């Protein structure tokens with residue numbers, strides 16, 4: 221039995237770097253997937269790949285900043301698969317003008333909040349009644365490591381992703397007794413093709429020096445965490461924030477420099 225056999229799962233941002241592999245991993249786990257994105261051509265490619273892989277899926281174009289689109293997305297899932305068992309609020313992004321506080325324009329702040337914080341709230345608002353009709357269900361919100369630590373840049377995105385964590389806890393607290401689990405994933409740097417083309421190589425190197433795992437993160441790393449949190453294997457995990465970052469945020473800030481010095485760290489001061 222596959223972990224999500226027959227479950228109807230709605231996934232936003234499915235035309236993107238993490239979203240498309242997540243759709244494929246969800247389908248491989250047995251889910252009937254409703255993929256959604258604002259970008260029609262990319263969404264069509266995701267659907268094509270899903271069907272070629274033997275997945276049961278439909279695609280619904282939606283702009284997650286529009287409540288009517290989200291309402292229609294959830295209704296489309298109900299029409300196609302008879303209900304909704306899971307939601308993955310994956311869609312999100314930062315904007316170029318989100319650089320610092322002194323230059324912050326209200327429009328940049330508001331657009332960042334609309335895409336990253338308001339959209340998952342609206343998906344929860346419209347999907348929860350459907351989850352309740354099934355006797356419960358699971359929601360996974362994709363937050364970010366940027367929500368858990370100060371960043372040199374992207375202050376609006378960081379604040380919005382922190383709001384996603386708070387939303388996650390509120391949903392779990394409000395509806396947990398009715399069988400709804402809501403968890404968040406906080407990815408570290410996941411360098412898929414689109415991001416790799418624009419991300420400064422020097423920053424990639426610095427990240428690599430600070431990740432505890434001996435390799436970079438992949439979209440599939442996020443996808444497998446999503447499947448786990450949606451599945452019954454995670455039945456007693458609720459309101460949790462799971463970093464999937466190779467340990468990036470888990471260590472002392474001087475980790476990379478200490479390793480570069482060839483030192484074994486502070487446990488070398490005296491013989492026992």
Ligand SMILES: NC(=O)c1ccc[n+]([C@@H]2O[C@H](COP(=O)([O-])OP(=O)(O)OC[C@H]3O[C@@H](n4cnc5c(N)ncnc54)[C@H](O)[C@@H]3O)[C@@H](O)[C@H]2O)c1
Pocket residue numbers: 232233234235236237238239256257258259262282283284285309310311312313314335362363364365366406407408409410411412414415
């Ligand atoms: N890639 C990383 O390193 C990383 C790190 C931490 C968190 N995250 C989070 O993971 C999630 C996925 O990130 P990604 O790297 O795949 O991003 P991406 O930019 O590659 O994909 C985002 C997708 O969302 C779609 N989209 C954008 N605006 C939309 C809208 N208004 N309505 C509907 N769809 C819209 C885009 O068309 C795109 O397909 C996001 O929430 C992101 O914030 C990513």
